[in-house]
Amino acid sequence: MTIKLHCFGESGHSYKAALALEMAGLEWKPVFIDFFEGETRGDAYRRDVNEMGEAPVLVDGDTRLSQSAVIQGYLSEKTGRFGGRDAAEAREILRWQFWDNHKLSSQAGMLRFLMNFLPEEKRPAEVIDFTKNRLTAAYNVLDAHLAGRDWIVGEAPSNADLTCCGYLYYPEPFGFDRAEWPNIDAWLTRLSDQPRWKSPYDLMPRAWRAAD
Amino acid sequence: MTIKLHCFGESGHSYKAALALEMAGLEWKPVFIDFFEGETRGDAYRRDVNEMGEAPVLVDGDTRLSQSAVIQGYLSEKTGRFGGRDAAEAREILRWQFWDNHKLSSQAGMLRFLMNFLPEEKRPAEVIDFTKNRLTAAYNVLDAHLAGRDWIVGEAPSNADLTCCGYLYYPEPFGFDRAEWPNIDAWLTRLSDQPRWKSPYDLMPRAWRAAD
Structure with missing residues (x-):
């Protein structure tokens, strides 16, 4: 089915x-x-x-x-x-999924909505700036983690990668510029080069x- | 150890x-x-x-x-x-933990910080109001879910309960008033009546x- x-x-x-x-x-x-x-x-x-x-x-x-x-x-x-090769990798994947839900995708999704899908006169400027700052902290964590690594957890693409990339391929502007984050940029290219992406x-x- | x-x-x-x-x-x-x-x-x-x-x-x-x-x-x-009785309960627990990390504790924790642990002159009024509104939507979801239920998942306290209550017992004000949410209120009492709470x-x- x-x-x-x-x-x-x-x-x-x-x-x-x-x-x-x-x-x-x-x-x-x-x-x-x-x-x-x-x-x-x-x-x-x-x-x-x-x-x-x-x-x-x-x-x-x-x-x-x-x-x-x-x-x-x-x-x-x-x-x-x-899903990872063993229980330790599975927990590490889950750890990045929770981090993403709290600090990355939740904030990026909201910010992109506010900046693109609300009428201009309704966009809350202070909330937008505040969220951009929070996201910069999150991009820093992910970029630092990806230094010297191909994938977020282990030696192959996992649900950690398929989670953290959630909002990062969208074309609408929300303050995220791949060029500013070289490790994230290279990782997104690596992922989009995978079969069936x-x-x-x-x-x-x-x-x-x-x-x- | x-x-x-x-x-x-x-x-x-x-x-x-x-x-x-x-x-x-x-x-x-x-x-x-x-x-x-x-x-x-x-x-x-x-x-x-x-x-x-x-x-x-x-x-x-x-x-x-x-x-x-x-x-x-x-x-x-x-x-x-x-952890739940079976795979289906374990997944349902995880579902509420993700919901909490995205919609409830993440927002409540941030709001409580802004309203209590920042100097008054630095508190961002628009962000505070915006976050209060988002949290009202989250309290609505949880209160509706708890109607007719003792616990968030299954027939006993689980990690879903131990997660969603994360910020709800704190004394500092952040716009959450138990009395406004009768099902949440009764559930918090049920949980705090448990052994070793x-x-x-x-x-x-x-x-x-x-x-x-």
Whole structure:
């Protein structure tokens, strides 16, 4: 049975799950979420799809999961891919996934939303500057970690890489310039050179009308 | 050998790990972090303790772990406590831990810092209001989930509970009033009635000088 992923192109959290599905070679299809029309915030979505009101949500037969890292872990159990070689690597992967959810993707996703998908007159300047500063600290941590390393954990791409890259391939401006972070830049190139890698908008349908 | 937890009282992320250690009945001791003097932001801490520059860090023999949810998972493997009854419960626990790190504790911790541990003239009003609004959405999700449930996952306290409560027992004001969220309020009471439960400042030494 084909795996379904409730998602939309602009969601970097969805991208993490979509990229894991695609790079593992699984058969899957996106179920489009009309995010900018409020679908995830509606009662029907909370009742029938995800009480957290978030994307992505994976449906595989009777299994329904949300949170991209939980989805990635489930797919690793299914395929043996991207989950690390042993318990220590698995814990290290999880450690970077939690760091990402707290310090990197959560902030980058919010900032990109505020800077691109809100009307200009509604963009909160102080929040934008504050979040940019927090993200600079996060980029510093990741760039320092990647010095002398090909991948975030171990000797091969893992869910740690497929998580931390979540927002970093998007074209919309949110204060992230790859050229300023040479180790992150080289790592993103290494990852996008992998077999079956695709960019977010090549994997999932876009929800932002202005993109039509 | 006694387990060590690098931590400080004001850190709700540290509290999640300390509470799991204490409620599982493990022998452990806190290693004090002088947070407000910048210890976690210094080069020595990043080099010797945690490259992410964060608390808590657990040291158990040769094992060194950061990220409270990873620490909790490790302790569950060690003790059989709080990790859920099966793979489905374990995934559901992890799902709430990720949700918490993205939407609840990360925001509550930052907001409490801004409202209490920054000098009044440096408190960013727009960021504070913005974060309060985001947290209201998170409290709504948790309160709705707890309607008719004793615990976040399954029929017993789990790491999901020990995670989501991370900042909710602190006395400092950050816009959270238990009385406004009846299901959260009842759940916090249920949890604090459990054997071996302790409040954050009874488990870990405080770092905030004004508290002396």
